[in-house]
Amino acid sequence: MSDFKLADRLSTLPPYLFAAIDKAKAEVAAQGMDIISLGIGDPDLPTPDFIIDALHVAAKKPRNHQYPSYVGMLAYRQAVADWYKERFTVDLDVTTEIVSLIGSKEGIAHFPLAYTNPGDLALIATPNYPVYGIATNFAGGEIEYLPLLEENDFLVDLDAVSNDTWAKAKMIFVCYPNNPTAACATRKFYDRLIEKAKEFNVIVVSDAAYTEIYYDPENKPISILECEGAKDVAIEFHSLSKTYNMTGWRIGMAVGNSNLIAGLGKIKENMDSGIFQAVQEAGIAALKEGEPYAERFRAVYKERRDVVSAALSKVGIQHRVPDASFYIWCHTPKGYTSSEFVTNVLKQTGVVLTPGPGFGTPGEGYFRISLTVNNERLEEAVSRISNL
Ligand SMILES: *Cc1c(COP(=O)(O)O)cnc(C)c1O
Numbered sequence: 001m002s003d004f005k006l007a008d009r010l011s012t013l014p015p016y017l018f019a020a021i022d023k024a025k026a027e028v029a030a031q032g033m034d035i036i037s038l039g040i041g042d043p044d045l046p047t048p049d050f051i052i053d054a055l056h057v058a059a060k061k062p063r064n065h066q067y068p069s070y071v072g073m074l075a076y077r078q079a080v081a082d083w084y085k086e087r088f089t090v091d092l093d094v095t096t097e098i099v100s101l102i103g104s105k106e107g108i109a110h111f112p113l114a115y116t117n118p119g120d121l122a123l124i125a126t127p128n129y130p131v132y133g134i135a136t137n138f139a140g141g142e143i144e145y146l147p148l149l150e151e152n153d154f155l156v157d158l159d160a161v162s163n164d165t166w167a168k169a170k171m172i173f174v175c176y177p178n179n180p181t182a183a184c185a186t187r188k189f190y191d192r193l194i195e196k197a198k199e200f201n202v203i204v205v206s207d208a209a210y211t212e213i214y215y216d217p218e219n220k221p222i223s224i225l226e227c228e229g230a231k232d233v234a235i236e237f238h239s240l241s242k243t244y245n246m247t248g249w250r251i252g253m254a255v256g257n258s259n260l261i262a263g264l265g266k267i268k269e270n271m272d273s274g275i276f277q278a279v280q281e282a283g284i285a286a287l288k289e290g291e292p293y294a295e296r297f298r299a300v301y302k303e304r305r306d307v308v309s310a311a312l313s314k315v316g317i318q319h320r321v322p323d324a325s326f327y328i329w330c331h332t333p334k335g336y337t338s339s340e341f342v343t344n345v346l347k348q349t350g351v352v353l354t355p356g357p358g359f360g361t362p363g364e365g366y367f368r369i370s371l372t373v374n375n376e377r378l379e380e381a382v383s384r385i386s387n388l
Contacts, residue, residue, distance in 0.1 A: 012137040014130070018358055024343045028350055036381040037352040038369045041179065041327065043245040045300065048293045051244060051286045058281035068274035071265060072100025076280040079287040080253045088223040096258040099265050100275055104209055104239040104252035105131055107264060110271065111235070112139035114263035115203060116170060123172040125156045127180055127359030129207065132173040147362040154183030158192050166196060171203035177210040177221050180359050180368040181329045182322035190227040197233040203260060204234040212243040212294050214324040215302050221324050225256055235260040243294050244286045251275050251283045301326050304371040304378055311382035326371040342367050349384035
């Protein structure tokens with residue numbers, strides 16, 4: 001047997017926090033219990049037919065069978081620009097301020113390679129999507145985690161970060177609407193973030209994957225690019241995945257500061273060759289004509305949110321009713337750690353929840369419910385938990 005030693009960068013990966021849950025899940029499944037997973041952040045609803053039809057047509061065109069460009073078809077970038085204009089009243093230059101992504105995870109994972117030297121500091125708002133930290137580690141960067149606390153509505157307390165830390169930081173990662181806490185950014189928060197970033201020459205990385213999963217059309221989540229001066233410091237990652245139920249398709253975009261877009265583009269130019277053009281054509285259809293469908297999906301999530309929220313209140317599980325995202329961030333009942341509670345629920349009911357610390361230390365005392373299962377299963381899960 002050969003003994004190939006893994007590269008050191010893989011030993012910097014954080015410990016796998018779901019090991020206990022996975023073990024319990026295997027045990028429960030072995031007993032024949034019916035498992036309902038409220039753990040996965042992946043829409044269960046299918047991609048709308050008109051998008052699939054657009055793929056069919058586009059896949060038949062021979063010119064789509066050749067290498068695409070990493071930057072994305074002009075028509076795709078134009079559709080992104082039109083969508084940002086329509087949705088956020090943000091103007092984007094199609095040639096310099098947009099790059100296509102093979103899903104926003106791809107872009108987020110590659111971005112630190114363009115701007116992080118070994119030892120450079122990244123600030124990461126936590127609990128968080130794990131890719132920010134892993135990508136920073138892979139690029140050799142250092143991390144300081146900034147806790148998202150309920151008393152601050154899960155917004156980063158920007159003024160609690162010392163000037164010394166700001167001065168050392170190369171970039172800051174934020175995600176609103178937030179996964180996992182479901183919090184939304186205010187304009188005031190983004191304004192202050194831009195101010196700090198300008199003062200200390202820090203790159204703002206905004207992960208905006210959930211802006212279209214909202215519940216109050218009068219109070220839609222905003223893009224940081226709506227705020228004055230954002231283009232001086234910010235790159236925003238967005239995606240068709242959550243909006244149009246297209247997680248499997250791998251299509252997204254980075255938009256914003258033209259230098260940052262060019263830097264990310266340089267990495268991509270050397271690592272990948274873009275998105276299959278037929279998928280881009282389907283993406284164009286989604287961006288142009290997807291809004292009525294997105295509206296229907298929001299109605300589905302809203303119904304689910306209300307069913308689950310009412311049931312949680314009934315059993316005394318404290319939580320905020322989310323304004324956006326398809327997650328509910330809940331307090332663990334007194335007397336349990338997150339992991340103990342989640343394991344206990346799984347063993348007794350077969351319902352899988354995600355323990356908060358899986359997203360970072362400040363997630364202790366919380367668990368996450370995902371609303372990505374159908375009503376029937378959701379009601380079944382909720383009724384089992386109610387009978388605990
Ligand atoms: C799902 C998700 C993404 C990435 O989605 P892609 O499918 O790669 O576009 C990015 N950020 C957060 C917080 C997510 O939950």
